Amino acid sequence: MSLTYQQTLAKLLSLADFERKARANESPDFHIRRTAALLEELGNPHQRVPAIHVAGSKGKGSTCAMIAAGLSACGLRTGMFISPHLHRMTERFTVDGVPVSEERFISLFERIWPAAEEIRARGDSGTVSVFEFQTAMAFTHFAEVDADAMVIEVGLGGRLDSTNVITPEVSVITPIGFDHVAVLGDTLTKIAVEKAGIIKPGVPVVTALQAPEASEVISGTARRQGAPLRQSSSVSVESADPNGAGPQLLRLRSLRAQYNIRLPLLGQHQVDNAATAIAAIEEFSGSEKNLDAGSIASGISTVRWPGRVQAVEQSPHLLIADGAHSHDSAIALRAAISRHFGRPVSPVLVLGSTGGHDPLAVARAFSDLKPRVVVTRSRHPKAVEPADFAEALRHDKINVHAVTDSTSDALQIARRIATEDSAIIAAGSLFVAAEVIEAVSGIEPEIYPDLRGSAGPMRLLPEQAAPAPLR
Numbered sequence: 511m512s513l514t515y516q517q518t519l520a521k522l523l524s525l526a527d528f529e530r531k532a533r534a535n536e537s538p539d540f541h542i543r544r545t546a547a548l549l550e551e552l553g554n555p556h557q558r559v560p561a562i563h564v565a566g567s568k569g570k571g572s573t574c575a576m577i578a579a580g581l582s583a584c585g586l587r588t589g590m591f592i593s594p595h596l597h598r599m600t601e602r603f604t605v606d607g608v609p610v611s612e613e614r615f616i617s618l619f620e621r622i623w624p625a626a627e628e629i630r631a632r633g634d635s636g637t638v639s640v641f642e643f644q645t646a647m648a649f650t651h652f653a654e655v656d657a658d659a660m661v662i663e664v665g666l667g668g669r670l671d672s673t674n675v676i677t678p679e680v681s682v683i684t685p686i687g688f689d690h691v692a693v694l695g696d697t698l699t700k701i702a703v704e705k706a707g708i709i710k711p712g713v714p715v716v717t718a719l720q721a722p723e724a725s726e727v728i729s730g731t732a733r734r735q736g737a738p739l740r741q742s743s744s745v746s747v748e749s750a751d752p753n754g755a756g757p758q759l760l761r762l763r764s765l766r767a768q769y770n771i772r773l774p775l776l777g778q779h780q781v782d783n784a785a786t787a788i789a790a791i792e793e794f795s796g797s798e799k800n801l802d803a804g805s806i807a808s809g810i811s812t813v814r815w816p817g818r819v820q821a822v823e824q825s826p827h828l829l830i831a832d833g834a835h836s837h838d839s840a841i842a843l844r845a846a847i848s849r850h851f852g853r854p855v856s857p858v859l860v861l862g863s864t865g866g867h868d869p870l871a872v873a874r875a876f877s878d879l880k881p882r883v884v885v886t887r888s889r890h891p892k893a894v895e896p897a898d899f900a901e902a903l904r905h906d907k908i909n910v911h912a913v914t915d916s917t918s919d920a921l922q923i924a925r926r927i928a929t930e931d932s933a934i935i936a937a938g939s940l941f942v943a944a945e946v947i948e949a950v951s952g953i954e955p956e957i958y959p960d961l962r963g964s965a966g967p968m969r970l971l972p973e974q975a976a977p978a979p980l981r
Contacts, residue, residue, distance in 0.1 A: 515612040518619045520959045527640040530891050544635040545642045545672040551625035555653035559660045561676050562794055565668035565705045566684025569783045573684050575815045576787035578661045582606045583809025584801040589652035589660040596817050596944045598956045603648050618647045641665050645672045667694050669707020680793045681708050683717045686724040687838040690866050702727035714738045714793045718786045745785040752849045767803030772811040776819040777846030817943040819846045822950045828933040831947050833940030835867040840875035854933035857881040858924045862942040865892040869899050872937045873908045882911040886920035888941035917945035
């Protein structure tokens with residue numbers, strides 16, 4: 511095809527894209543048969559690399575990053591597939607922390623496209639979606655570079671996610687909460703059933719601390735599948751020094767080893783994620799791999815995971831960018847800011863949301879501090895209409911200072927109204943956090959041809975248009 515990188519992105523995004531688009535004539539068609547058929551056309555690359563499969567509502571990406579960093583430090587060539595990306599699509603496919611090159615991205619796309627066309631031509635399972643195609647790219651990439659391990663993050667749910675074609679060496683479930691309720695279900699039990707769908711017969715499962723309803727589903731599924739179940743609490747936290755805004759100083763211990771870690775990621779929730787990651791690595795290593803605890807700790811100490819309680823600036827105002835978009839993640843964000851930077855006296859919130867998330871979560875978490883809110887939207891096609899968002903906030907008795915149509919404008923307004931003791935917090939969507947980081951750090955954004963989409967911005971919580979829950 512001899513496409514450029516931008517042409518490749520445009521062609522990829524011409525496929526059904528349920529992550530970025532919400533068109534009335536494109537109802538989600540969730541199943542794994544199509545991905546399995548595509549991978550079979552490609553020689554089943556997903557069967558060639560030992561995997562750790564990670565599902566959950568909170569902390570999936572951070573946990574994946576810690577697992578991958580720990581394995582890489584032990585000398586294993588480790589691939590990682592995550593979604594969404596922060597700045598560039600190549601970030602979704604990394605080996606030992608290095609994103610795939612544009613040239614390699616193009617090469618993978620050009621070789622997989624004919625297989626996707628073959629699936630479409632058969633007419634028995636529909637057209638390959640963007641995420642299914644990306645999943646095939648990841649598995650093909652990791653197999654072709656002879657990776658020793660791959661860490662695979664679930665895109666949505668678990669049971670019917672395209673990544674669920676693998677039989678991993680370890681399944682991991684991070685904390686489950688309310689998110690994507692229109693698709694996954696409106697109770698923790700229903701959501702947990704979808705997440706626990708990654709549990710395979712006889713494959714060890716590591717689970718983080720869960721609400722009772724979710725824990726019951728996970729333990730019951732593991733029991734029925736004959737899958738050994740390990741709690742992340744089997745890795746105990748002997749000490750955890752927040753260390754101000756610096757790396758958290760941790761001493762964790764399992765029955766196997768002690769881990770002394772300087773964790774760059776901030777917040778108590780990241781301490782919990784570190785324990786989950788260590789438990790997963792220990793289960794993956796088994797007796798035959800015998801990975802070194804010191805190397806695992808060193809690897810986790812180097813992990814980078816931007817957009818998660820990231821102090822983008824500390825002067826003249828503290829500026830935090832975080833992808834918090836649910837009640838639980840918003841509470842964790844506030845706790846992390848207090849833990850590492852002190853209680854924000856006069857917070858200024860730069861907030862935007864995307865369809866499927868709770869748009870009011872972050873503002874409510876900080877509401878007792880009387881925040882001033884600058885409402886905005888990211889470039890993402892599913893960004894919620896700012897005027898609708900602002901109206902909902904006002905109905906919730908939250909002070910909306912300004913409404914803007916771009917994140918960079920919102921940041922400028924936030925800086926103007928911030929007082930000497932203010933913290934500026936950009937959240938509500940990982941895409942808002944990414945755009946704030948880009949604006950401050952001078953990162954050139956990757957612009958896609960479908961930005962804001964033909965359907966225009968999302969209306970806020972369109973109940974009548976919500977897709978049917980997974981079946």
